[in-house]
Amino acid sequence: MAERFGSYQSEIYLQGFGGTKPEFSTDATRLESSAEALMEPGPFSYVASGAGSGSTVRANREAFDRWKLVPRMLTDSTDRDLSTSLLGTPMPAPVLLAPVGVQSIVHPEAELATARAAAELGVPMVLSTASSKTIEEVAAANGAGPRWFQLYWPNDPDVTASILSRAKKAGYTTLVVTLDTWTLGWRPCDLDQAYLPFLEGEGVAIPFSDPAFRALLDKTPEEDSAAAILRWIFMVTGTDRTWRQLPFLREHWDGPIVLKGIQHVDDARRAADAGMDGVIVSNHGGRQVDGAVAALDVLPEIATAVGDRIEVLFDSGVRTGSDVLKALALGASAVLLGRPYVYGLAHGGEAGVRHVLRCLLADFDISMGLSGNRSVGQLSPSVLRR
Numbered sequence: 001m002a003e004r005f006g007s008y009q010s011e012i013y014l015q016g017f018g019g020t021k022p023e024f025s026t027d028a029t030r031l032e033s034s035a036e037a038l039m040e041p042g043p044f045s046y047v048a049s050g051a052g053s054g055s056t057v058r059a060n061r062e063a064f065d066r067w068k069l070v071p072r073m074l075t076d077s078t079d080r081d082l083s084t085s086l087l088g089t090p091m092p093a094p095v096l097l098a099p100v101g102v103q104s105i106v107h108p109e110a111e112l113a114t115a116r117a118a119a120e121l122g123v124p125m126v127l128s129t130a131s132s133k134t135i136e137e138v139a140a141a142n143g144a145g146p147r148w149f150q151l152y153w154p155n156d157p158d159v160t161a162s163i164l165s166r167a168k169k170a171g172y173t174t175l176v177v178t179l180d181t182w183t184l185g186w187r188p189c190d191l192d193q194a195y196l197p198f199l200e201g202e203g204v205a206i207p208f209s210d211p212a213f214r215a216l217l218d219k220t221p222e223e224d225s226a227a228a229i230l231r232w233i234f235m236v237t238g239t240d241r242t243w244r245q246l247p248f249l250r251e252h253w254d255g256p257i258v259l260k261g262i263q264h265v266d267d268a269r270r271a272a273d274a275g276m277d278g279v280i281v282s283n284h285g286g287r288q289v290d291g292a293v294a295a296l297d298v299l300p301e302i303a304t305a306v307g308d309r310i311e312v313l314f315d316s317g318v319r320t321g322s323d324v325l326k327a328l329a330l331g332a333s334a335v336l337l338g339r340p341y342v343y344g345l346a347h348g349g350e351a352g353v354r355h356v357l358r359c360l361l362a363d364f365d366i367s368m369g370l371s372g373n374r375s376v377g378q379l380s381p382s383v384l385r386r
């Protein structure tokens with residue numbers, strides 16, 4: 001029988017029997033509110049806010065609320081199996097940790113804490129290029145855990161090749177290339193505080209430890225960090241990377257490649273035609289284009305168009321076990337979790353991330369069973385009503 005994540009519920013109730021409440025809330029929304037009280041205003045609003053008026057952040061949630069599950073009874077879903085395998089990565093459940101950069105603004109152990117929590121549960125983490133720790137440090141913390149690497153694509157081929165070869169050597173198996181953030185979105189909450197983590201020297205551990213990047217600088221990052229930071233920002237922003245350059249990534253990465261930030265069905269088709277192995281349907285958690293369509297609203301058409309050719313993953317707005325079920329039923333093969341685990345990190349480092357993951361997996365496990373579903377492969381739009 002597969003691991004029963006739902007047993008976390010009994011664990012919490014049994015502790016309650018002895019008078020002990022869980023250390024952190026089991027609810028993603030309440031965890032966000034308590035994180036606000038814990039964190040400095042700059043870092044909190046950097047994590048929580050979105051682009052412009054926040055309409056896409058809200059749309060991501062509203063899209064989930066429009067779909068309802070229709071539970072079935074007496075289906076004997078006791079012996080359910082949540083496990084799956086994606087692009088060669090075996091997973092205990094169809095859930096990954098989304099790439100989130102600059103985690104040192106949230107907790108001093110940053111991505112190391114996240115990597116340990118993910119490894120303990122066997123949940124793959126996707127390490128961001130904008131990480132506060134190096135590729136190698138995070139791999140060591142993640143140990144035998146599954147790990148993927150997310151690329152913010154530098155316009156210098158030597159730097160790109162060097163970063164990819166470090167990731168490969170350190171055991172990251174799948175490459176996620178983020179396409180939607182070639183410049184930062186218009187984010188009034190951060191602008192009003194003039195808060196940008198990069199400018200405070202956060203999120204540059206990977207370039208600063210990279211020999212190819214360092215070779216380009218007149219002074220080392222230790223001698224002149226401001227110049228090195230600006231050089232890096234200019235290298236990873238701009239529009240000169242297009243579909244035509246994708247073969248370069250294929251030449252320098254021999255594992256699966258997934259394009260993140262796909263929102264139009266024609267871009268998904270183009271990714272499949274270009275020989276990519278998957279796409280992540282995502283609007284970056286509403287952080288880039290204010291007014292962009294909810295990611296869940298474009299998932300079904302993309303899954304229908306390319307789901308038989310490449311893997312279709314999903315993120316933006318996942319908060320509960322039912323959300324995972326809904327995204328899978330609408331065609332995703334797995335979902336990525338963003339902000340909620342960052343709030344877990346803020347509350348309790350590794351233990352906080354572990355708690356958030358265990359809550360999501362327990363909720364998913366229980367919601368699968370109670371709605372009469374035994375395995376993730378069995379989910380289809382027929383379990384939903386709009």
Ligand SMILES: Cc1cc2nc3c(=O)[nH]c(=O)nc-3n(C[C@H](O)[C@H](O)[C@H](O)COP(=O)(O)O)c2cc1C
Nearest residue numbers: 047098099100101128130178284285316317338339
């Ligand atoms: C603070 C923060 C930093 C992020 N950093 C990255 C990043 O470095 N690379 C990336 O591809 N996506 C990044 N994302 C986007 C996430 O990978 C993901 O798409 C998004 O958070 C999903 O939405 P959710 O937060 O509603 O779950 C970041 C998101 C947040 C909140």
Ligand SMILES: CC(C)CC(=O)C(=O)O
Nearest residue numbers: 101102130181203284287
């Ligand atoms: C360091 C940033 C570029 C991370 C990011 O993707 C974001 O803030 O949305």
